[in-house]
Amino acid sequence: MSVQKATAIARANIAFIKFWGQRDAELNLPANSSLSMNLAGLTTITTVEFSPDYDDDLVSLDGREARGEARQRIVAHLDRVRAMAGLQVKARVISENSFPVGAGLASSASGFAALSLAASRAAGLALSERELSILARFGSGSACRSIPGGFTEWTAGTSSEDSFARQIAPPEHWELRDVIAIISRAHKPVGSIKGHALAPSSHLYQARVASVADRLAQAKAALLEKDLATLGPLIEEDAISMHAVMMTSRPPIYYWLPGSIQLIHQVQSWRAEGLEVYFTFDAGPNVHLICQAADQAEVERRLRDIAGMLEVIVSGPGPEARVVESF
Amino acid sequence: MSVQKATAIARANIAFIKFWGQRDAELNLPANSSLSMNLAGLTTITTVEFSPDYDDDLVSLDGREARGEARQRIVAHLDRVRAMAGLQVKARVISENSFPVGAGLASSASGFAALSLAASRAAGLALSERELSILARFGSGSACRSIPGGFTEWTAGTSSEDSFARQIAPPEHWELRDVIAIISRAHKPVGSIKGHALAPSSHLYQARVASVADRLAQAKAALLEKDLATLGPLIEEDAISMHAVMMTSRPPIYYWLPGSIQLIHQVQSWRAEGLEVYFTFDAGPNVHLICQAADQAEVERRLRDIAGMLEVIVSGPGPEARVVESF
Numbered sequence: 001m002s003v004q005k006a007t008a009i010a011r012a013n014i015a016f017i018k019f020w021g022q023r024d025a026e027l028n029l030p031a032n033s034s035l036s037m038n039l040a041g042l043t044t045i046t047t048v049e050f051s052p053d054y055d056d057d058l059v060s061l062d063g064r065e066a067r068g069e070a071r072q073r074i075v076a077h078l079d080r081v082r083a084m085a086g087l088q089v090k091a092r093v094i095s096e097n098s099f100p101v102g103a104g105l106a107s108s109a110s111g112f113a114a115l116s117l118a119a120s121r122a123a124g125l126a127l128s129e130r131e132l133s134i135l136a137r138f139g140s141g142s143a144c145r146s147i148p149g150g151f152t153e154w155t156a157g158t159s160s161e162d163s164f165a166r167q168i169a170p171p172e173h174w175e176l177r178d179v180i181a182i183i184s185r186a187h188k189p190v191g192s193i194k195g196h197a198l199a200p201s202s203h204l205y206q207a208r209v210a211s212v213a214d215r216l217a218q219a220k221a222a223l224l225e226k227d228l229a230t231l232g233p234l235i236e237e238d239a240i241s242m243h244a245v246m247m248t249s250r251p252p253i254y255y256w257l258p259g260s261i262q263l264i265h266q267v268q269s270w271r272a273e274g275l276e277v278y279f280t281f282d283a284g285p286n287v288h289l290i291c292q293a294a295d296q297a298e299v300e301r302r303l304r305d306i307a308g309m310l311e312v313i314v315s316g317p318g319p320e321a322r323v324v325e326s327f
Numbered sequence: 328m329s330v331q332k333a334t335a336i337a338r339a340n341i342a343f344i345k346f347w348g349q350r351d352a353e354l355n356l357p358a359n360s361s362l363s364m365n366l367a368g369l370t371t372i373t374t375v376e377f378s379p380d381y382d383d384d385l386v387s388l389d390g391r392e393a394r395g396e397a398r399q400r401i402v403a404h405l406d407r408v409r410a411m412a413g414l415q416v417k418a419r420v421i422s423e424n425s426f427p428v429g430a431g432l433a434s435s436a437s438g439f440a441a442l443s444l445a446a447s448r449a450a451g452l453a454l455s456e457r458e459l460s461i462l463a464r465f466g467s468g469s470a471c472r473s474i475p476g477g478f479t480e481w482t483a484g485t486s487s488e489d490s491f492a493r494q495i496a497p498p499e500h501w502e503l504r505d506v507i508a509i510i511s512r513a514h515k516p517v518g519s520i521k522g523h524a525l526a527p528s529s530h531l532y533q534a535r536v537a538s539v540a541d542r543l544a545q546a547k548a549a550l551l552e553k554d555l556a557t558l559g560p561l562i563e564e565d566a567i568s569m570h571a572v573m574m575t576s577r578p579p580i581y582y583w584l585p586g587s588i589q590l591i592h593q594v595q596s597w598r599a600e601g602l603e604v605y606f607t608f609d610a611g612p613n614v615h616l617i618c619q620a621a622d623q624a625e626v627e628r629r630l631r632d633i634a635g636m637l638e639v640i641v642s643g644p645g646p647e648a649r650v651v652e653s654f
Contacts (some may be wrong), residue, residue, distance in 0.1 A: 203542075203564075204571060207534030215530075237530075237575055244531060244571030248564055254592060258585030265581060 005049040006121035007325045010113035010146045011318035012042035012099065014178050014280065014288050016223070016235045017216045018242040019141055019154065021199030021209065028141045029163050031199070032212035033156045035219055036145045038171070039178055040318030044110035046095040048078075048118040054090035061095050077115055077139040084135075085123035093119075099313060108192070112139030113146035113321045121323055132321070133164035141196075149320030151223055153216075171317035174226045175293035179277075181303050182311040183259035184285045190253045192283050198249040205249075208241045228292060232278030235290060239280040246283070257285040259308055270302065332376040333448035337440035337473045337648035339369035339426065341505050341607065341615050343550070343562045344543040345569040346468055346481065348526030348536065355468045356490050358526070359539035360483045362546055363472045365498070366505055367645030371437035373422040375405075375445040381417035388422050404442055404466040411462075412450035420446075426640060435519065439466030440473035440648045448650055459648070460491035468523070476647030478550055480543075498644035501553045502620035506604075508630050509638040510586035511612045517580045519610050525576040532576075535568045555619060559605030562617060566607040573610070584612040586635055597629065 013036040021031040057075045059066040066074065078091050095114065097107050116136040120127050127135065129148055137144035137154075145152045148167040151174075157163030190198075199205050215234050222231035246253040260281065267279045267289065277291040277299050291299050296314060303312050346361040384402045386393040393401065405418050422441065424434050443463040447454050454462065456475055464471035464481075472479045475494040478501070484490030517525075526532050542561050549558035573580040587608065594606045594616065604618040604626050618626050623641060630639045 203538035204531045204534050204568065207531050211530035233577075237577075237579065240571070240574045240579065241531065244567075244575060247567045248571060250560075250564075252564070252567065254588070254595070256588050257592070258589045261581070261583050261588050262585045265584070268581070 004122045004124060005047065006118045006323055007045065007047040008114045008117035008121065008321060008323050009043055009045045010110045010117065010321035011038040011040060012107065012110040013038045013142065013145045013152070015142065016231065016280065017212060017219050017238050020196065020242045020245055021205060022196050025197060027160045028137050029160065030141055030154065030156050031209045033216055034145065034154045035216055037151050037176060037178065038146060038149060038318035039315040040171070041313065041315035042110060043098045044095060044107065044114045045324065046093065046111070046114035046118045048115065048122040049092045050087060050089050050122050051092070052089045054092055057090050058092045060093065062097055073139065074115065077112065078119055080135065080138055081119040081123050085125050087123050091119070108140035109142040109146045112136050112143035115139060116143070117321045117323060130164050134160060137164060147321050150317050153220065168220060169224060171319055174317070176317060177291050177293055177296040178315050179289040179291060179296060179299045179303065180313040181263055181287040181289060181309060182313065183287070183308060184257055185310060188255065188284055195246060195253055195283055198253065199245055201250040202245045202248040205245050208245050211241065228276055232290065235278050235280045243281060255284050260285045260287055263287040275299065331449045331451060332374065333445045334372065334374040334651040335441045335444035335448065335648060336370055336372045336651050337437045337444065338365040338367060338645035339434065339437040340365045340469065340472045340479070342469065343558065343607065344539060344546050344565050347523065347569045347572055348532055349523050350483070352524060354487045355464050356487065357468055357481065357483050358536045360543055361472065361481045362543055364478050364503060364505065365473060365476060365645035366642040367498070368640065368642035369437060370425045371422060371434065371441045372651065373420065373441035373445045375442065375449040376419045377414060377416050377449050378419070379416045381419055384417050384420070386420045389424055400466065401442065404439065405446055407462065407465055408446040408450050412452050414450050418446070435467035436469040436473045439463050439470035442466060443470070444648045444650060457491050461487060464491060474648050477644050480547065495547060496551060498646055501644065503644060504618050504620055504623040505642050506616040506618060506623060506626045506630065507640040508590055508614040508616060508636060509640065510614070510635060511584055512637060515582065515611055522573060522580055522610055525580065526572055528577040529572045529575040532572050535572050538568065555603055559617065562605050562607050570608060582611050587612045587614060590614040602626065
């Protein structure tokens, strides 16, 4: 068998309506649908090479040999691809992120999206967008949203086959910006996999899940109409709702830091001054400030003036996961 | 008619299981029962004097003439007492708090408890504890819990007549301490009356209300058994649950400040080090640290070492509302 190799690029995404908690942990079926924007500037580039020369799967993440659980998740994903392709050989995986990992910037989303595309292509498979999204979902739920381009909706679905993400608007639909305030680069105290498993132990969980459909429908309509004044409060409410579930799970998970609350107040006072900007959070302390392109520079400037701000990362809507090269 | 005058003292209380949202705003009937500890060190002393010499009700709070809404709430309460006593004359009210007002330290609880007792006694009424608790409830919901001494439970009830607080254990039952970290003395952005009215607009409200009965039963049992390891996590969960409702109401209310989150993390790490302390919040940013008397000095010492700490107030369980003098 000849060497089979492919490189793919995928983007992280920021969810406007979040996913927290699963209906089926084995299949990574979410408790509710979600809505997100791919982030052009936050990329993972992954090369997968299947070769009979390798005795074992070798995984390099950001220049370091992956070990333990991190490696195991990737090997399990390679196994899925090998099973689909009827392939027996081991692989070498090299993956590079353009942004800090494990700080609530959804590196697993871009990572498993790029891995799904690179591995399937290297294995000789030509999967449809839908098939790729389903495959990516098995690696990390939110990775399925990083397969299509622009603004995507992950429909919870009723089974593995209909739980995948679709584009609802292309990147050029709306010049939104995610201005990310990095206030901590520390790894999360509790990883998302464990967090999702704890979600149902919160007394607020069922109410949150039940509330999502309405909020998502309103947010989707606002997004399609480019109505930030309607979309923004829905985004904020959903982020708070998710963190409320986290903080009331048993045991509770506190992802927020003092700077997270500081920025919640800051965003409100900026808005009162006429700057149209809204906040959201992933499963971490860093704050994603959502605004239109015209306000990006001002939001960035104000963020950089805040004491304790480690870094500000700005991104517009990004394209779909793409193959960069294949051999 | 002769001068009728009485002075009463009442204590603020800290709720271990909170009340947020009302079944009936007119009668101040709460959506759920609540559980609290009176705070010996946080007192309001109120003198009420009914006299035909006054042309209008005069209200002095902490040495300042009350005006507007603050005065109106007190006048409405005097009207209730006048109606009960068949009294027509105006009153002079002088009230002094031993602690900062409007910063989530439940000044309205001790205030309306002291006012209810002083005014009813000055009006010549000898109300039972139950009647006083019901009267205080009309002034401010949580004030009904400041009428009996020690640890009290406010049963939500089904009507005005059975919605009042009872003692579940006297102050000497358990040497608990509330070590209050004052990180802000600013007045609340949204007062409790408005906040209670907004509560049902949160998509998490019904789930929170439905969850209280179980949590309260467990907390009450733990309190009676002096089992802080069981009581503490229930107190924390309930406080987070209340703030989750606040932050997801429409519009949302963010009472927390950066220091609030800092102390949530701090308490967790102190506990990991073996210091048995738990946090709770009222409708404000200040953090109430609950511990046993033996740990009070250490909790206090650690709090005072934290930058930005304005003041630390310590209180043990306090007695019932009492008449200080009557004429």
